[in-house]
Amino acid sequence: AQSVTQLGSHVSVSEGALVLLRCNYSSSVPPYLFWYVQYPNQGLQLLLKYTSAATLVKGINGFEAEFKKSETSFHLTKPSAHMSDAAEYFCAVSSYSSASKIIFGSGTRLSIRP
Amino acid sequence: GAVVSQHPSWVICKSGTSVKIECRSLDFQATTMFWYRQFPKQSLMLMATSNEGSKATYEQGVEKDKFLINHASLTLSTLTVTSAHPEDSSFYICSASNPQAIVTEAFFGQGTRLTVV
Numbered sequence A: 001a002q003s004v005t006q007l008g009s010h011v012s013v014s015e016g017a018l019v020l021l022r023c024n025y026s027s028s029v030p031p032y033l034f035w036y037v038q039y040p041n042q043g044l045q046l047l048l049k050y051t052s053a054a055t056l057v058k059g060i061n062g063f064e065a066e067f068k069k070s071e072t073s074f075h076l077t078k079p080s081a082h083m084s085d086a087a088e089y090f091c092a093v094s095s096y097s098s099a100s101k102i103i104f105g106s107g108t109r110l111s112i113r114p
Numbered sequence B: 001g002a003v004v005s006q007h008p009s010w011v012i013c014k015s016g017t018s019v020k021i022e023c024r025s026l027d028f029q030a031t032t033m034f035w036y037r038q039f040p041k042q043s044l045m046l047m048a049t050s051n052e053g054s055k056a057t058y059e060q061g062v063e064k065d066k067f068l069i070n071h072a073s074l075t076l077s078t079l080t081v082t083s084a085h086p087e088d089s090s091f092y093i094c095s096a097s098n099p100q101a102i103v104t105e106a107f108f109g110q111g112t113r114l115t116v117v
Helices: none
Strands: A005-007 A011-014 A019-026 A031-036 A044-050 A056-058 A062-068 A071-079 A085-096 A100-103 A108-113 B004-007 B010-013 B019-025 B032-038 B044-051 B067-073 B076-081 B090-095 B107-110 B112-116
Touching: A005 A100, A011 A019, A011 A056, A019 A031, A019 A044, A019 A085, A019 A108, A031 A062, A031 A071, A044 A056, A044 A062, A044 A071, A044 A085, A062 B067, A100 B032, A100 B044, A100 B090, A100 B107, A108 B067, B004 B090, B010 B019, B019 B090, B019 B112, B032 B067, B032 B076, B044 B067
Parallel strands: A011 A108, B010 B112
Antiparallel strands: A005 A019, A019 A071, A031 A044, A031 A085, A056 A062, A062 A071, A085 A100, A085 A108, B004 B019, B019 B076, B032 B044, B032 B090, B067 B076, B090 B107, B090 B112
16 A cells, blocks of 8 residues: 655745655555645646656756655755745655556645745 | 546535536546545545446445446546535545556546535
């Protein structure tokens, strides 16, 4: 079975500060890993994905994540937070054999302080 | 990129009635679609896997008689919430993938907000 654990249900940072959202995965097979963002009352938007190529993945809006097999982690970072980054972020996992069956983490709400 | 469309985007229904939600893949054929449910301020929980031409596969704890799934064509899956009650009020999201794509990727619909009164 596959799962992801997001550490911290709520993260608050100042505008311009580093954003770090933590995600650890559990998978018995090589995982595909994703980060999605959801703005209030909206659907999901894919930020980035890891599918066994480069371990450092760059996504949209200045976000990136690094796959670390030794730590079973896939943390999301952004060097400088913008007010528009305030949203709910979901880490998710699937696998090569069932790439489109995506299992989501519990989510982290990111707040940006002026 | 591929587009998945859900309809309606929101619906209000009376308790005891049934509601049908459609999920369409607009520019590809999807043999498999997935249905998720998201309660307020919670994560997305996988409800079931919809398989074209065969029965859906439900996740543990999801009532198959309550949430009827029909995947009658390669571009359409429907989720019917039968005899809806207020506790069924939620955000329902579908996803689909193109099996012909080199790299399989799930594309999500915009979601359907169901309110049962």
